[in-house]
Amino acid sequence: MIYLDNSATTSPKPQQVLDASARALRASANPGRSGHRMSVEAGERIYSARKTAADLFGMEDETRVIFTPGCTFSLNTAIKGIFSKGGHAVVSNLEHNAVMRPLEALRSEGVTYTAAAVYPGDDDATLDSFRRSINVNTKAIICTHASNVWGIRLPVERICALAHAYGLYMMIDAAQSAGVLPLDMKDGYDIVCAAGHKGLYGPMGTGLMLLSEKADIPPLITGGTGSGSASLIQPQELPDRFESGTLNLPGIAGLEAGISFVSAKGKENILRHEMSLVRRAYKGLSANKKVRLYTPEPDESFFAPVLSFNIEGVDSETAAAQLARRGIAVRAGLHCCPAAHRALGTLDTGAVRISPSAFTAARDIDRVIQTVRELKF
Amino acid sequence: MEKVYFVVSSVTYAMKGRRILASGGIKSEIGKRGRRADDKSCRYTIAVSSGNAEAAERMLRANSVRILERKDGGTT
Incomplete structure (x- = not known):
């Protein structure tokens, strides 16, 4: 079979990804829960993956790398977090349902959005289109880095500067671009959501949410984090605020190997x-x-x-x-x-x-x- | 050898702390042992030898590893 469906998920995965996930499955305890050697080693694997991901995306603080079950989960967390008290979003006219459906679901809570037209090959026109879509209630610009259908690449660096000029959050759906296109958090993005199993070559069921220091949003889910357990209030520290429940160690170990594959190539x-x-x-x-x-x-x-x-x-x-x-x-x-x-x-x-x-x-x-x-x- | 334990909020900060200390040439161990009967709050400790404690504390604080508590004493 000639596999040309890599935008859905990359296949094959590099051998080191298979090996890393298999190793984690063979000898894994719950990371961040217990004090025995196996649990501490599992915690080390997760931390190492966090650091590897931070390095790939130019982040100095690895605690701002959040592991999620996928890009859709990351986008839902970010969108529902930013718009938990209403507001208006500017999106592109090329957005995936992982962005559009959460926004539609928030309509009943008063959230509105405007889709800005993208002009392939004319970044000035695209930027004007985004600028014209901003209104007094706009809280964030959310846009895909690259269309999952047409491959059209958006000028996210310039759109980010525009967002910040208006005091807005800049959020990127990097499902198709992470591991392929240049993407550095030092360029000022507030939230970047990425799939782990596409251009980063990790297993399915892995995703990332990368947060800038400015990004201060509530979690989508709450629960056990292995920290501050005496309190019924969700820890606010990162990454625990967003990582309730047992982490997907085999997936994350594979994801780290995938990121290392990308970095090496x-x-x-x-x-x-x-x-x-x-x-x-x-x-x-x-x-x-x-x-x-x-x-x-x-x-x-x-x-x-x-x-x-x-x-x-x-x-x-x-x-x-x-x-x-x-x-x-x-x-x-x-x-x-x-x-x-x-x-x-x-x-x-x-x-x-x-x-x-x-x-x-x-x-x-x-x-x-x-x-x-x-x-x- | 007498040890000093730095209590941190989660395994992430314990791992971060251990790497920071290692980069500064200080050996440390991660554990999870509450030293009081009421210490049941799922916190991790970074243990260093008492001789390295002051330097370790400075390095951890300088690198934004929040130390919830410092516990001096205890031997291995």
């Missing part, structure tokens, strides 16, 4: 490799008259390595099923992101998405191009 090298593959796919597919592409040829300044297309007159799920029968794994449909499909006019058809990883080879892309050419409907 170099994010820049991974990005360069994946972008070259996506450009190769774009060129090959654009030579096929049956194929419809929706964006300009992906350039690293404006795109992440994700590419979606359709075959004229063919439903995207049908096309994906045909590719699957020929040994090519892609994702079709709406990708949990109707907003991005609405923005580029594919809400009715969906699209076929291909997304490479560090393990994808040029010959895999050539096979996709060839197979799409051979498909008959």
